[in-house]
Amino acid sequence: MTRPHSAPESATNRTDRLRTLMTQAGISSFRELSRRAAVSQWQVRQVRTGPLSALRWGVLCQLSQALNLSPSQLIAALEREQNPVAPPLSQPELGDRESLKQEYQRLQIQLSQQSNRLSQEFQRESLERLESFLRFWYTAAAKVEQNPQLPAKNLLPLIRPLEQLLKDWGLIPIGEVDAIVPYNPQQHQLKQGTANPGDRVRISHRGYYHGDRLLWRAQVDPLPNPPHPGQP
Template identity: 45%
Template sequence: MNQQSQHLQKLMQQANIPSFKQLIHLAQVSEWQIRQLRRGNIAKMRVENLEKLAKALHIPLTQLIAEFSPSPTDRPTNIDLQQECDRLHQQLDRQQETLKQDFQHESLQIIESWLLQWPTVAIAVQKNPQLPAIRLLPLIKPIEALIEAWGLTAIAAVGEEIAYDPQWHQLMEGNAEIGEIVKVRYLGYCDRDRNLLYRAKVSKIAPPSSL
């Protein structure tokens, strides 16, 4: 085992991390990143991964960079470390801005037809309140496509009758027992990993009136 691996294991022990697999899980980095750190190839690693590892190990980013430089003669001074951290943060900011712009561009492409048509339709509705609502439904298709592109999934459908689960459903009024049949009034959403974003709003179903 080389010196870098031994040093990493020492830091892991101090942070109560029992294995490299656990470090990968805590830092949310790949096995390749850990191998690079153990081999002293820190220069090949991206700043966001270094920050994740430093956070998992409970040490400053500057310390991580200093301690895993290839050799003592190559280790940077405090000034060099600060300059490198500043450079890495600037690089990360640029990457985040690029990702943000790409995300906005892709989203705008999906809803382009809605952006172009909706203002005109809104004015037409104001001038003619009797305009059939069904004629407006096709304009919502781009929004539905955007939601799908983001990986969002609706929790049931409006009007659907489902078993009440407070984890996924928000009762609009009154009380309901878990498993009791309720009706969906407003959609809720979760992401592709089934992480809840908004609970579906539901209401109790009125019992049939007796004659």
């Protein structure tokens, strides 16, 4: 039997490098990485085989956070060359250290420029999605200051683009304002008083997750527990 021919690895295939970073972060599969970073599996495939410059800065930030790295560290780890193990340097080769140092500095500058470019692209894309909010919100706020009798509900549609953008970034709210829920110390922060797990509390301010990571617990106020049956 002849062994099936396997195609050589593409020059842009970063699968092995990404797997190494995932192992260091305790992530066992690309599906789990997608879930932890709150990005699509297609975007994970783009990191493995596509140009990083085509990815949104926000996606790289979410992936780097899931991998316990900064965005620049992630880019550097993914873009480094996969060179075979080199033989020990002979004495004449030691004189090339200065050129290696210069090459390292050049790569550092290149990575910094790439990081800045991706950051600018992310900012431009975010601003484009927030265009209607930026155009109309402050005008509407000025009208309310001039006429406090204007119904506030007319302002709510202007917040929709911001809410959608935060949702696309993987922001998950904890509860709804004024909702009465069982107290959970992992998700709720008491503003005053005391409560035991399971006691009734009212949410006054939303909390948020970013993917699997807790950003802020929801702020809650304790409520008196209802009397047991038969109690006055």
